[in-house]
Amino acid sequence: MDSEERRGTGYGLAAYLWWGLFPLYWPLLEPAGAVEILAHRVVWSLVVALLLLALAHGWRRLPRTGRQLQLLAGSSALIGINWGVYIWGVNHHHVVETSLGYFINPLVTVSLGVFVLGERLRRPQWAAVAIAAAGVVVLTVQAGRPPWIALILAFSFGGYGLIKKVVGVEPAAGLAVESALLTPIALGYLVAAGSSGHATLTSHGLGHALLLASSGPITIVPLLAFAAAAPRVPLSRLGLMQYLTPTIQFIIGVTVRHEPLGIVRLLGFALVWIALAVFTVDSAGGRRRRAAAAVTATPLLAPQPAARCR
Numbered sequence: 001m002d003s004e005e006r007r008g009t010g011y012g013l014a015a016y017l018w019w020g021l022f023p024l025y026w027p028l029l030e031p032a033g034a035v036e037i038l039a040h041r042v043v044w045s046l047v048v049a050l051l052l053l054a055l056a057h058g059w060r061r062l063p064r065t066g067r068q069l070q071l072l073a074g075s076s077a078l079i080g081i082n083w084g085v086y087i088w089g090v091n092h093h094h095v096v097e098t099s100l101g102y103f104i105n106p107l108v109t110v111s112l113g114v115f116v117l118g119e120r121l122r123r124p125q126w127a128a129v130a131i132a133a134a135g136v137v138v139l140t141v142q143a144g145r146p147p148w149i150a151l152i153l154a155f156s157f158g159g160y161g162l163i164k165k166v167v168g169v170e171p172a173a174g175l176a177v178e179s180a181l182l183t184p185i186a187l188g189y190l191v192a193a194g195s196s197g198h199a200t201l202t203s204h205g206l207g208h209a210l211l212l213a214s215s216g217p218i219t220i221v222p223l224l225a226f227a228a229a230a231p232r233v234p235l236s237r238l239g240l241m242q243y244l245t246p247t248i249q250f251i252i253g254v255t256v257r258h259e260p261l262g263i264v265r266l267l268g269f270a271l272v273w274i275a276l277a278v279f280t281v282d283s284a285g286g287r288r289r290r291a292a293a294a295v296t297a298t299p300l301l302a303p304q305p306a307a308r309c310r
Helices: 003-020 022-029 034-055 066-091 095-117 123-143 148-167 171-195 205-213 215-229 235-241 244-256 263-301 305-309
Strands: none
Touching (some): 003 235, 003 244, 022 034, 022 244, 034 215, 066 095, 066 171, 095 148, 095 244, 123 263, 235 263
16 A cells, blocks of 8 residues: 555545534534524535635636536535434434434445446345335334434435535535525524524524534545545555545444344344445445456557567
8 A cells, every 4th residue: 555545545534533522523513403503504605615715726616617516506405305304303302313324325326326327236235225125114013113314314315425526626626516505594584583683603602603513624634535535545445445434424323322132123224234245345346347347458459579679
């Protein structure tokens, strides 16, 4: 592993660890409700993103085409839903269920690739999706309702990732536009909440106000770390590291927040974990087969040694 790859691995681990610890952060912002926290997160994320663009002279990276702006309007709606549901879930003692959303997210992303982009799955990948679906059914029976929080998180973030895959905009610039599109709604809510006496920014001391403002850098920093990791780290390693986030969230939900985890619920999670193992092993094998095929084909395409010596 060279120095760049080591740096990339460090950035990736930092990003996923940071995201994994979010369930310890959002409760600190109470007594603000989930919607108020979301509004502050949007506004302060825009402030930080614009500051970073200004420092990096990155204004030329902002999207300019109508198609990019339309796609970012869609991604801003999805990330707003994702952020809001996640904050609500964490602050209403559903940390374990939020972790489920990010465990099944890779399988949702694959399914979106099939049904939206026309990609094809191998049989083991279809088996993984089916096993995960069985796990969701078990969790539905156990809870007496579908795991709506997990499903909304998985599909909203899966759709967000799908749009980011095709929009062609750098992370900081994209987040700046997404935050800018959501900010009028967020500011409208904060003004209305303040005028009705329901806002907490100025009524619970300086420390609370600073915590609300910190939601901006708390959001931006792991995104920048992930953006720094992606070009330096093999996709296979990055894919495995992504499971660090929901694993940490699951542990926090069980050990710190003391959320219940009965046998049936554990069985549902076990099915999801088995599905992820099948999917990960098959994906790794597919990458090895493609790499081997490329190595085999290279000598047929490469110039002959004698030709290079002339």
